[in-house]
Amino acid sequence: MPLARRLRLGDAIAIGLGSMIGAGVFAVWAPAIGVAGSGILIALAIAAVVAYCNATSSAQLAAAHPVAGGTYAYARAEIGAWWGFVAGWSFVIGKIASCAAMAMTFAAYAAPGDAQIPVAVTAVALLAAVNCFGVTRTALVTRILVVCSLLGLAVAVGLGLSAAPAVSPPPLPDATAYGVLQGAGLLFFAFAGYARIATMGEEVIDPARTIPRAIVLALGGAVAVYLLVGVAVLLVLGADVIGSTAPLVDLVIAADASAWAPVIRVAAAAASLGALLALLTGIGRTTLAMARERDVPRFLAKIDVRHRVPQRAEIAIALIVIAIVLVADLRDAIGFSSFGVLLYYLIANAAAFRQTGSARRYPRALQVLGALGCLVLVNTLPVFASLIGMAVVLLGVGYRMLRLRFPRV
Incomplete structure (x- = not known):
């Protein structure tokens, strides 16, 4: 049975923005600035360029293959079933890690210490229930959460920029080339939400036209928001942001506007929920596509x-995310997620490079640049996160090999 086409351009953009303007914009600055130092804006630019190249590849592929599954389906069609499997598996494991990170970030802003894990688990369960009652409900809830997030960010940025001339934050550590690239890899985690639009190709009205436009517009809006927030954080907090668990709350406090801190907490919670909702939706569609091909259980x-x-x-995805929330530490979640997503987009660029004729919408140079960017950034991620990511990818490859060897099992 096919999925129903119910999403319009505005719905698709909202889902993409809900994925990108999520927990990342409220939480990624501390670890990213910690490694990139004074080169953080260069890292942001690198992440944005790589994301744009990957977005154009995804848009080109989605226009030619308007089905559920994203690069899993595109790579199967363009370069082979094994490449599709690795892409789909990388997406699922990377985004499951993202879901756990989003849930924990939501709980960190919304709940006191001992209640954080139960609150995170409850959030995952409730949003999974929303997804189970139809994609139009998902799009509506995501729109509401995106608006709340943007309002909170506008307050934080406005207060921060207005107070910037009166504060003298400590200077950032000096930048190194490796640190800037590692910062870009961590920031890329926050930009990868446009994949959710592509994975929902079977539910979008007029996908050949809608999906490319939605991907580029959502990414452009997210880059603008991140740039404004990043500048405000640098001008007001400087090196004080390193180690902060709630940098935008610290931003308004440093701007002598602590009365606004609860507003920022609500906005951060809404952003985390919006990203979590969109992530769960995208992973579910990729899992559906993989299950249709028996690359995960047909059930x-x-x-x-x-x-x-x-x-x-x-x-099933919600239960796995809940299990991770119960046992995992947030520290390596961003690195692990970035590993899976960068591998996913590496394959997306390779698949788009193979397209010819009327399917080609963007120059091949963008796909080459995107693939090189993915390779560089994935090799700068924290070693532990990369090792765990590679182990899980190999576990999936082993499962598929057994399934092909024993097809009736």
């Missing part, structure tokens, strides 16, 4: 007759 390919969504996949 997960079932689509609910009434709501026309892959409920089994959504529930």
Whole structure:
């Protein structure tokens, strides 16, 4: 049974923005500035350029293959089933890690210490339930959460920039080339939300036209927001942001506007929920596509007759995310997520490079630059996160090899 086409351009942009303007913009500055130092804006520019190259590849592929699954489906069609599997598996594991990070970030802003884990688990369960009742509800909730996030960010940036001339923050550490690239790799984690638009190609109205426009517009809006927030953080907090668990709350406090801190906390919580909702949606669709090809258990390919969504996949993903929240540490979540997503986009660029004729919308140079960017950034990520990511990728490859060797099992 096919999924229903119900999403318009505004819905697709909202889902993309909800994924990119999420927990990352409220939490990524401390680790990214910690490694990039005074080169943080250069790192942001590098991450944005790599993201743009990857976005154009995703847009070109999505226009030619308007089906659920994102690069998993595109790579299968363009360069082979094994490449598609590695892309899909990398996306699923990377974004499951992102979901856990989003849930924990939400709880850190919204709940006191001992209540954070139960609150994070509850958030995952409730948003999975929203997804199970139809994609139009997902788009509506995401729109509401994106608006709340943008309002909170506008308050933080406005207060920060207005107070900047009166504060003298400590200077940032000197930048190194490796640190800037590692910072770009961590910041890339925050830009990868446009993939959620592509994975929903089977539910978008007029996908060949809507998906490319939505991807580029959502990415452009996210880059503008991150630049404004980054400048405000640098001017007001400087090196004080390093080690902060809630940098935008610290920003308004440093701007002598602590009365606004609760507003920022609410906005951060809304942003985290928006990103978590969109992430769960995208992972569910990729899992559905993989289950249709038996690259994950076929049981997960079932689509609910009434709501026309892959409920089994959504529930399974939510249970895994909850398990990670219960046992995992947030410290390596961003690095692990970036590993999976960069590998995913490396394959997306390779698949788009192979397209010819009327399917080609962008110069091949963008795909080459995107692939090189992914390779460089993935090799600068924290070693532990990369090793765990590679181990999980190899575990998935082993599962597929066994499934092909014993097809009736």
